[in-house]
Amino acid sequence: MIDKKTDYITPDAMGGYAVEIIRKTFDVASEEIKQVQVMKKGMTNRSFSFKINSKRYIIRVPGEGTENLINRKNEAAVYHTIKGLGICDDPVYIDPGNGYKITSFLDNVRTCDIDNEDDLRRCMEKLRSFHSLKLTVPHTFDIWGQIQFYESLWNKNSSEYPDYEEVKRSVFSMKDFVDTNKETFILTHIDAVPDNFLFYHTKDNGEELQLTDWEYAGMQDPHVDIAMFCIYSLYNKKQSDKLIDIYFDNKCDDPTRAKIYCYMSASSLLWSNWCEYKKELGVEFGEYGNSQYNYARDYYSYAKEVLK
Numbered sequence: 001m002i003d004k005k006t007d008y009i010t011p012d013a014m015g016g017y018a019v020e021i022i023r024k025t026f027d028v029a030s031e032e033i034k035q036v037q038v039m040k041k042g043m044t045n046r047s048f049s050f051k052i053n054s055k056r057y058i059i060r061v062p063g064e065g066t067e068n069l070i071n072r073k074n075e076a077a078v079y080h081t082i083k084g085l086g087i088c089d090d091p092v093y094i095d096p097g098n099g100y101k102i103t104s105f106l107d108n109v110r111t112c113d114i115d116n117e118d119d120l121r122r123c124m125e126k127l128r129s130f131h132s133l134k135l136t137v138p139h140t141f142d143i144w145g146q147i148q149f150y151e152s153l154w155n156k157n158s159s160e161y162p163d164y165e166e167v168k169r170s171v172f173s174m175k176d177f178v179d180t181n182k183e184t185f186i187l188t189h190i191d192a193v194p195d196n197f198l199f200y201h202t203k204d205n206g207e208e209l210q211l212t213d214w215e216y217a218g219m220q221d222p223h224v225d226i227a228m229f230c231i232y233s234l235y236n237k238k239q240s241d242k243l244i245d246i247y248f249d250n251k252c253d254d255p256t257r258a259k260i261y262c263y264m265s266a267s268s269l270l271w272s273n274w275c276e277y278k279k280e281l282g283v284e285f286g287e288y289g290n291s292q293y294n295y296a297r298d299y300y301s302y303a304k305e306v307l308k
Contacts, residue, residue: 008037009036009037011030013036013048014059014061018048021095021100022059025093026052032052034050046061047061048061057105058102058103058104060103062098062099062100063283075096076094078187078214079214081135081187082214085133087210087211088212089104089210091103099215107200108200108201111194114194120242120243120246122199123229124246126210127189130189130211131222134184134186135187137187137218139219140218140220141190141220143263143267144172147269154273155280159273160276161293170297174266177259177307178262185221188219188222189216189217190224193232193233194232195232196212197209197210223256228267231264231267231271231295254306255307257306259303261306264295264299265297265298265300265303268293268295268296269292271292272293276289
C-alpha cells in the first residue's frame with residue numbers, strides 16, 4: 001500500500017521475489033529495506049527505489065510479456081562488455097535469466113530535453129564517443145527479423161492497420177539498400193532515446209551524462225541509434241534532419257541520410273508491431289503506436305525522395 005504522506009510503500013509491494021533478491025544481494029533482513037518508492041513506469045519494466053543503510057538503489061522488475069521481447073543473457077553480455085568504460089554505472093546485480101537488475105540511484109537526474117540544442121549536442125557527442133569504441137558482442141539486433149518476430153506474437157490474424165501488408169512490403173523493399181550501405185557493424189545501443197540519456201550532478205556541482213538501459217543492445221549499424229532517437233522523440237522531418245546534422249557535424253552525405261530514413265521507417269514498424277503485442281497484454285501507449293506506424297510510411301517516402 002502507498003503511504004500518501006510520504007509516498008513510500010512497503011517492500012512487499014515490489015513483489016516477494018524482488019525483496020528476496022535485495023535481501024540476498026545486500027545480506028540484510030526485509031526490515032532493513034527502507035523508503036521504497038515507485039519510480040516512473042517504463043514502457044518495458046517497472047522500477048522501485050529503496051534504501052539500504054544510507055545508500056539508495058533502484059531495482060528493475062520486468063514487465064508484462066518481457067520474457068518474449070528481450071534476451072536477458074544478451075543484455076548481461078552487453079553489461080559485461082561495457083563494464084568499467086564510464087558509459088553508465090555497472091549493475092550491482094543482474095540476473096541473466098529473468099532480467100531483475102539492481103543499480104545505484106543517481107541524485108538530481110534529468111533526461112535529455114529534446115528541444116534543447118545544447119542537450120542534443122551533448123547526447124550526440126556521447127553517442128559518437130560510444131560508437132568510436134567499436135565494441136563487439138556475440139549477438140546481433142536484427143531489425144527486419146524483429147519486425148517479423150513481434151508480428152508472430154500477435155494472437156490475431158492481421159494488424160489493426162488496414163494497409164499493414166502494403167506498408168510492410170515498402171519497408172522491406174529498403175533492406176537491400178540498407179545492407180549495401182552499412183559501413184560499420186558494432187555494438188549499438190538500439191534504444192538510444194532521450195529518456196535513456198541521463199544528466200546528473202557530480203560532487204563538485206558539475207553535470208555528467210550517461211547512457212543507460214541496454215536491454216536491446218546488440219551488433220548493428222550504429223546509425224540505427226540516431227534513427228531511434230528521432231522516432232521516439234516524435235520528431236518531424238526538419239527536427240530529424242537537425243539531429244542528423246548534429247551527429248555528423250553537418251557532413252552527412254545523401255546516401256547516409258537516406259539510410260537513416262530507412263532505419264527510421266523500419267524501426268517505426270518494429271515498435272508499432274511491439275505496441276500491438278503489448279496492447280493484447282492490456283498495456284496501452286495511446287497515440288505512440290499510431291505515430292510509429294505513420295513514421296514507417298512517411299520515412300519510407302522520404303528515403304525514396306533522397307534516392308531519386
